[in-house]
Amino acid sequence: MYNSKIMGVGSYLPPNKVTNHDLEKIIDTNDEWIRQRSGIEERYWAPKEMGTVDLAENASLEAIEKSGLDKSEIDFIICASISNDADIPGTGCFLQARLGLGEVPTLDIRQQCSGFVYATFMANQFIESGMYKNILVVGVELQSRGINKTTEGRDIAVLFGDGAGAMVLSRDDSGDSKVIASDLHSDGRFAKELWISAPGSCAGREDRLNKEIMENGEHFPYMNGKVVFVHAIKKMSQTVINVLEKAKMPKEDIGCYLFHQANLRINQKVQETLGLSNDQVFNTIQKYGNTTAATIPIGLADALKEGKIKRGDHIIFAAFGSGFSWGSILLKY
Numbered sequence: 001m002y003n004s005k006i007m008g009v010g011s012y013l014p015p016n017k018v019t020n021h022d023l024e025k026i027i028d029t030n031d032e033w034i035r036q037r038s039g040i041e042e043r044y045w046a047p048k049e050m051g052t053v054d055l056a057e058n059a060s061l062e063a064i065e066k067s068g069l070d071k072s073e074i075d076f077i078i079c080a081s082i083s084n085d086a087d088i089p090g091t092g093c094f095l096q097a098r099l100g101l102g103e104v105p106t107l108d109i110r111q112q113c114s115g116f117v118y119a120t121f122m123a124n125q126f127i128e129s130g131m132y133k134n135i136l137v138v139g140v141e142l143q144s145r146g147i148n149k150t151t152e153g154r155d156i157a158v159l160f161g162d163g164a165g166a167m168v169l170s171r172d173d174s175g176d177s178k179v180i181a182s183d184l185h186s187d188g189r190f191a192k193e194l195w196i197s198a199p200g201s202c203a204g205r206e207d208r209l210n211k212e213i214m215e216n217g218e219h220f221p222y223m224n225g226k227v228v229f230v231h232a233i234k235k236m237s238q239t240v241i242n243v244l245e246k247a248k249m250p251k252e253d254i255g256c257y258l259f260h261q262a263n264l265r266i267n268q269k270v271q272e273t274l275g276l277s278n279d280q281v282f283n284t285i286q287k288y289g290n291t292t293a294a295t296i297p298i299g300l301a302d303a304l305k306e307g308k309i310k311r312g313d314h315i316i317f318a319a320f321g322s323g324f325s326w327g328s329i330l331l332k333y
């Protein structure tokens with residue numbers, strides 16, 4: 001069995017910064033409500049000229065450059081997104097063509113806010129088995145184009161941002177770096193507590209998308225905020241406990257906990273539940289909002305740039321999102 005090493009990490013935020021005060025101009029909301037309820041101060045919304053693949057490409061090029069590898073050495077792409085440029089195919093294919101990676105296989109996964117945790121888990125399995133050597137793992141979202149940016153959609157519109165993060169995960173024979181333990185879960189009984197039902201082929205519909213569906217706003221995300229909030233705290237805390245137990249490591253040995261960023265209050269509760277110090281957690285929601293599958297790799301890129309993570313450190317990725325699906329990965333960087 002081989003081990004995985006993070007060779008390079010990159011991130012990209014599109015040019016348009018949108019502050020809470022900017023949102024006040026288009027939605028009946030206010031800076032104080034958004035800060036108090038979510039911790040968010042600003043987020044980035046991509047300009048019309050950019051698509052999901054543009055964000056993914058920029059983050060990927062940085063990750064590949066930092067890895068020191070030639071892009072021709074990438075032998076697999078896993079791309080996590082729920083806000084792709086097209087309904088089909090997924091962003092992985094567009095990204096592969098953009099990067100000029102010939103016929104390298106791509107796999108798109110849509111596991112919502114847990115997407116990057118699932119993608120990392122899968123990439124590690126392919127590396128451990130010897131199937132692939134250098135995998136480009138991407139989390140990318142352009143959510144701003146799919147949310148209801150009016151007062152009707154304000155509970156969701158103020159929370160989401162656009163961005164991309166990418167990581168090159170490679171086979172490492174030295175054993176210095178590795179994924180030590182992982183813990184994945186889902187519970188589909190809660191699927192409709194946070195979902196976008198259209199385009200979709202559910203029973204009772206004539207079309208996946210039509211005027212009536214759009215008039216009903218079924219193509220916009222629906223979220224039962226309170227139910228999501230409570231489950232996110234409980235499940236994200238439990239998955240961290242599970243992964244620490246699997247690795248037989250005390251919580252103090254983890255240098256950096258990279259939690260999904262959906263709401264600062266969720267993460268503060270998780271931190272309190274787990275008894276973690278401020279030094280051990282790295283929150284980015286204030287600057288970026290919730291960037292769904294891109295959140296963890298963007299946080300990883302920032303944490304590395306700020307020197308919060310160094311070679312040899314133990315780190316945990318943990319996320320919770322629509323599905324419900326959640327999980328964590330404990331690795332030695």
Ligand SMILES: CC(C)(COP(=O)(O)OP(=O)(O)OC[C@H]1O[C@@H](n2cnc3c(N)ncnc32)[C@H](O)[C@@H]1OP(=O)(O)O)[C@@H](O)C(=O)NCCC(=O)NCCS
Nearest residue numbers: 029030033037113154155158225226228229262263320321
């Ligand atoms: C969405 C969320 C921030 C709302 O916070 P909350 O404290 O539960 O707020 P409530 O839903 O009780 O709403 C309180 C009031 O604020 C209003 N409100 C909602 N969005 C608002 C906004 N953007 N600006 C101003 N007021 C808003 C509501 O209409 C409600 O008004 P009412 O009391 O007159 O009915 C919170 O529930 C949350 O973060 N949930 C989890 C989100 C999440 O994790 N999502 C992604 C998972 S990956």
